Every structure is written in C-alpha cells, then in structure tokens.
Amino acid sequence: MIQSADKTIFFWINDLAGKVPIIDRFMRLMGNDYFILVCMALVVFALWFSGRDPEHRERNQRAVWCALIGAGFACAIVAICNAFYDRPRPFEMYPGEVELLFYRPTDPSFPSNTAATAFAFASGIWLGNRKVGYFLLLPAFLVSFARVFIGVHYPFDILGAALVGIAASLGALLVLRIFEPLPTWILKGMRWLYLA
Amino acid sequence: MAEFAVEYFLLVLISCCGVLQFVAARWNLSGISFFKRTTFGYLFAALAIAGAFSWFFTVENRCLPGLEGAEVFALFIAGSLSSFLVTASISAVIKRKLHLSMEQRNPEEEPGLDYLRRMTYFQAIARHFRKKGRG
Numbered sequence: 361m362i363q364s365a366d367k368t369i370f371f372w373i374n375d376l377a378g379k380v381p382i383i384d385r386f387m388r389l390m391g392n393d394y395f396i397l398v399c400m401a402l403v404v405f406a407l408w409f410s411g412r413d414p415e416h417r418e419r420n421q422r423a424v425w426c427a428l429i430g431a432g433f434a435c436a437i438v439a440i441c442n443a444f445y446d447r448p449r450p451f452e453m454y455p456g457e458v459e460l461l462f463y464r465p466t467d468p469s470f471p472s473n474t475a476a477t478a479f480a481f482a483s484g485i486w487l488g489n490r491k492v493g494y495f496l497l498l499p500a501f502l503v504s505f506a507r508v509f510i511g512v513h514y515p516f517d518i519l520g521a522a523l524v525g526i527a528a529s530l531g532a533l534l535v536l537r538i539f540e541p542l543p544t545w546i547l548k549g550m551r552w553l554y555l556a
Numbered sequence: 557m558a559e560f561a562v563e564y565f566l567l568v569l570i571s572c573c574g575v576l577q578f579v580a581a582r583w584n585l586s587g588i589s590f591f592k593r594t595t596f597g598y599l600f601a602a603l604a605i606a607g608a609f610s611w612f613f614t615v616e617n618r619c620l621p622g623l624e625g626a627e628v629f630a631l632f633i634a635g636s637l638s639s640f641l642v643t644a645s646i647s648a649v650i651k652r653k654l655h656l657s658m659e660q661r662n663p664e665e666e667p668g669l670d671y672l673r674r675m676t677y678f679q680a681i682a683r684h685f686r687k688k689g690r691g
Contacts, residue, residue, distance in 0.1 A: 392618055394628070398567065402575050402605070405636055409579040414668055435625050463620050473625065551668040554680045555640075
C-alpha cells in the first residue's frame with residue numbers, strides 16, 4: 361500500500377521531467393549535491409555574525425551550533441539506516457520508465473542524505489531563530505522536490521529524511537542542554553578571540 | 557578529485573568573503589568591512605556570491621559523483637575560516653586608522669564581535685593581549 365502510493369507519487373512528479381529543458385536545468389541545479397546545501401550553509405555562516413546586541417547574537421550562535429551538530433547527527437543516522445536497509449533507487453527498480461536527469465548514485469535510496477542535512481539545518485536554526493528557520497525551510501523543500509523530480513529518490517525517502525533531520529536537530533538541542541555549561545564556555549572562549 | 561576539492565574550497569572562500577561583507581554592512585561591523593559606505597558592502601557581497609556560484613556551476617558539469625559528506629564539511633569549515641582570516645587581513649590594511657580613542661575605551665566591556673564595530677580584528681586581538689599583559 362505505502363510502496364504503491366510512493367511509486368504513484370514518484371511518477372506524478374518524475375513525469376514532469378524531460379518536457380521543458382529550462383525547468384530540467386533548474387531542477388538539476390536545485391537537486392545538485394552542493395548548490396542548496398552550500399546556500400543554506402552560507403545563511404548559517406551569516407547568522408553566526410548577526411544580532412543587534414550580544415544576547416541576540418548568542419541566541420543565533422546557539423542555533424548555529426544546533427544546526428551543525430544536527431546535520432552531523434542526521435548524516436550518522438542516514439549511514440546507520442543505509443547499513444540496515446538497502447532500498448534500490450527508482451531508476452534501478454523501474455529501468456527505462458524513470459526520466460533520470462542526474463548521475464546514478466550507488467548508495468541506498470532511503471533516506472535521502474541531502475534532504476536530511478537540509479532539514480537538519482532548517483529545523484536546527486528554527487529552534488533558535490524562527491524567522492530564519494522558516495526561511496530555510498523553503499530551500500529544504502525545494503531540494504527535496506528536485507531530488508524526486510530528477511529521478512534519484514522516492515517521496516518516502518524524502519519524508520523519512522525530513523523526519524531524520526528534525527529528530528537530529530532535536531537530539532542536538534538535547535545534547536547541547538545536557539553538556540551545558542560546555543557550550544557556554546566554548547562561546548565565551550570564542551568571544552575572547554573576537555570570533556563570537 | 558583534488559581539482560574539484562580546490563574549486564569547492566574557492567567557492568566557499570569567495571562566497572564567505574561576500575557573506576562577511578554583507579554582515580559587516582548589515583550589523584555595522586566596520587572593523588571587518590572593506591568599505592566606508594554600506595551600499596558598497598552589499599554590492600560586493602552580491603557580486604562575490606553570484607560570481608563564485610556562476611563560476612563554480614558553469615565551469616564544469618557538477619552533476620557528477622564528487623566529494624564525500626565529511627570532505628565537503630571539512631572543506632566548508634576550512635574555507636569559511638580562511639575567508640574570515642582574509643577579510644580580517646584586508647580590512648586591517650584598509651581600516652588601519654580605525655581605533656578606539658582613549659575616552660571611548662571601557663575596560664569592563666566584555667570582549668566579542670561588538671568590538672569590530674570600532675576597531676579591526678587585529679587591533680582587538682592586540683588590545684586584548686596588551687590588557688592581559690598588564691594583568
């Protein structure tokens with residue numbers, strides 16, 4: 361039932377590929393391993409230096425910690441999932457039926473590593489700065505949609521990745537709270553070096 | 557692969573320099589800004605980021621298997637730290653006359669990025685160690 365729904369939604373989206381060359385190029389760029397993630401990382405980098413006063417900036421910097429640690433946790437969870445569940449990619453399951461606009465990744469399909477990292481960034485920042493967090497959800501959804509469009513993931517790989525990303529950033533927040541006052545000391549040390 | 561890593565590092569380095577000029581203009585961090593007018597800071601940021609991305613994604617086909625996640629992360633950290641050093645060095649040369657007058661100094665003020673509103677990064681570091689030296 362779930363697999364059938366997954367397949368149906370996948371083909372709804374993937375059938376849109378290969379029709380309008382400019383849209384294909386745009387989606388290939390959005391679904392690229394680097395474009396959206398580097399853009400999101402640049403926003404996170406900017407947030408580190410942003411704030412009208414030291415308190416505001418410290419809240420932003422704690423959000424940056426949360427996003428970075430969350431992204432690390434998300435990658436680790438994806439690696440563990442990949443070790444236990446090797447779901448074939450859509451182009452391997454339905455050869456000749458999938459409009460593939462990308463190279464053929466060799467790692468398992470579930471969950472999407474790119475989408476998990478993007479959602480970990482967005483939700484990690486959201487926990488400390490709602491406005492920027494909502495803003496980052498947009499590229500996270502965009503990269504997720506693009507990965508299905510270009511034929512390298514099923515929608516459920518994305519859904520799983522979003523859950524992994526959100527859980528990872530919540531885990532990061534928990535870890536930061538457990539290890540308090542260590543994060544405060546590190547921030548203070550960076551402030552002494554005029555880096556925070 | 558090494559060539560790809562160098563290109564990715566340059567993408568991060570140049571675009572992070574742009575981001576730093578943007579935050580310097582937005583939050584009035586004169587000590588790491590290359591310009592007196594904020595408009596020029598925003599313009600430099602837009603050009604650096606757009607230029608770096610256009611170059612990286614048009615010079616080669618990037619829809620190919622590339623770096624591992626850990627390599628991407630390490631290169632991003634290295635690129636962003638290098639961009640801060642490059643920005644601090646260039647702004648230290650351009651803004652070498654920017655400094656706190658004796659009247660403005662508040663010895664009780666906590667160190668941090670706020671100092672970069674009034675002095676360059678290396679002036680802030682030098683002041684910090686001078687203060688520590690005095691005990």
